[in-house]
Amino acid sequence: MISLVQLCNTIATWLTEPPGSDPGWSPDTGPAFKLASRVHGVAPLLYEQLHSVAWLDAALKSWLARQADLNRQRVARMQAELHDILVSFAHHEVAVMPLKGSILSAGVYDHPGQRPLADLDLLVRPADFERAGHLLQQLGYEPTVAHWKHTEFIKPDNRTVASTEFEHPDNPRKVELHRYCRESFGGPGIDLTDGLWQQARPGELLGQPAFIPEPEALWLHLLVHHTYHAWQGKARLIQLVDLARLTPRLAQPASLVDRIDARYTYPSLALLQRYFPTAIDNSLVAAQQARVSTRFQTWVGSLDLINTSHLAAGSPGLYLSKALRFSEGRPNEVVQALRFALLPRLEEIGLDHPQLAQSKVPWLAYCLLPLDWAKRLRKKPPVNQKQEIF
Numbered sequence: 001m002i003s004l005v006q007l008c009n010t011i012a013t014w015l016t017e018p019p020g021s022d023p024g025w026s027p028d029t030g031p032a033f034k035l036a037s038r039v040h041g042v043a044p045l046l047y048e049q050l051h052s053v054a055w056l057d058a059a060l061k062s063w064l065a066r067q068a069d070l071n072r073q074r075v076a077r078m079q080a081e082l083h084d085i086l087v088s089f090a091h092h093e094v095a096v097m098p099l100k101g102s103i104l105s106a107g108v109y110d111h112p113g114q115r116p117l118a119d120l121d122l123l124v125r126p127a128d129f130e131r132a133g134h135l136l137q138q139l140g141y142e143p144t145v146a147h148w149k150h151t152e153f154i155k156p157d158n159r160t161v162a163s164t165e166f167e168h169p170d171n172p173r174k175v176e177l178h179r180y181c182r183e184s185f186g187g188p189g190i191d192l193t194d195g196l197w198q199q200a201r202p203g204e205l206l207g208q209p210a211f212i213p214e215p216e217a218l219w220l221h222l223l224v225h226h227t228y229h230a231w232q233g234k235a236r237l238i239q240l241v242d243l244a245r246l247t248p249r250l251a252q253p254a255s256l257v258d259r260i261d262a263r264y265t266y267p268s269l270a271l272l273q274r275y276f277p278t279a280i281d282n283s284l285v286a287a288q289q290a291r292v293s294t295r296f297q298t299w300v301g302s303l304d305l306i307n308t309s310h311l312a313a314g315s316p317g318l319y320l321s322k323a324l325r326f327s328e329g330r331p332n333e334v335v336q337a338l339r340f341a342l343l344p345r346l347e348e349i350g351l352d353h354p355q356l357a358q359s360k361v362p363w364l365a366y367c368l369l370p371l372d373w374a375k376r377l378r379k380k381p382p383v384n385q386k387q388e389i390f
Helices: 004-014 029-039 043-050 058-091 101-107 126-138 193-198 215-232 237-249 253-257 266-275 282-289 294-301 319-327 331-342 362-377
Strands: 096-099 119-124 142-146 151-154 174-178 182-184 189-191 200-205 208-213
Touching: 004 029, 004 043, 004 237, 029 043, 029 058, 043 058, 058 096, 058 101, 058 119, 058 126, 058 208, 096 101, 096 193, 101 119, 101 200, 119 126, 126 142, 126 151, 126 174, 182 215, 193 200, 193 215, 208 215, 215 237, 215 253, 215 266, 237 266, 253 282, 266 282, 266 294, 294 319, 319 331
Parallel strands: 096 208, 119 174
Antiparallel strands: 096 119, 142 151, 151 174, 182 189, 200 208
16 A cells, blocks of 8 residues: 555656565556656656566556657657747847756757656747747747746647647647746745846757756756745656756856745755755755745645645645745735735736736736635645555
8 A cells, every 4th residue: 555645755766766676556556656657747757767677567568658659759849849949049140048848858868758848938038029929920839828927829730638648749839938037926036037148158959059058057947946836836756857967967056046045946955855865965955944934944844746746635725825925924025925916917917817818808807816716725626645545
């Protein structure tokens, strides 16, 4: 018998240490293994670790092989699309910096098919943002959602989800165009845009010109981005794999995280230390822990691969309560959190109602705020993490 927490911990271990003996799973473990692997984006990596072990059920091996093959096809298709985008941007002299999976799959993993790609993240300078959007439209993309984080583009024939069980090549392949690299925690926020451009160099990606962020700048961005996702409850284990693979390339990681508020990096560092203990120096994590309050430390200590992801059973709760917790009582951030929750700007409310916020009557989105609050309080189907479920 194994719990969901134990199963996720085992999966994380297998990403660095190939399994030796049969873990003795019951026949009912398979569906939960599939769910956890898919939610955390690690099925392609698990295939490479598990396809040759004798004890794994043949049906699970086949499923992992299918996951790896479809993801390989999907990433190849997305890299071809990214190649065309880079060609167009270079021809029109628009500086572009690929971020997150767009650059990780090509430069950090042994081969691109090891890492799923949900979308292509591209950072351009604010002055080039409008022109970059026009270039994407010339390539056949249409803008669909615009809010404070980015504008999403997608091709009209690629809007339908082909499969929810696999990283399918025909699932929507969005381009997310950023003019800023920033995260907002319901009030408290951080902007890494200037640092990324300052620590980027002209280079090549997929054989085409692009600005390539230095490993230190990319690592810091990934730390903050994972903390944001963990705070939201939609983090993935693959994001910690990204960090673990990138960390050895850093010269002085401590000097990077010391530059910004530790709240934005400590949660990711603590989870990285827990699941990939050889990837990071314990003294670095301890130093960042000392920079946050005891209450914040307690919250971070409660995080795991369940409650930071879509595997969590309960409601994510109101943004206001989470934002107030993150603010640690700082008066100016408390004010920001209250304003964000009670009277968000249109670019902020666009995250929940993107079409309405961009319509001719965008103010109607404010009428839906009570429904948004109620929706976030609605309970998900119960899953008892402490109970043995298989």
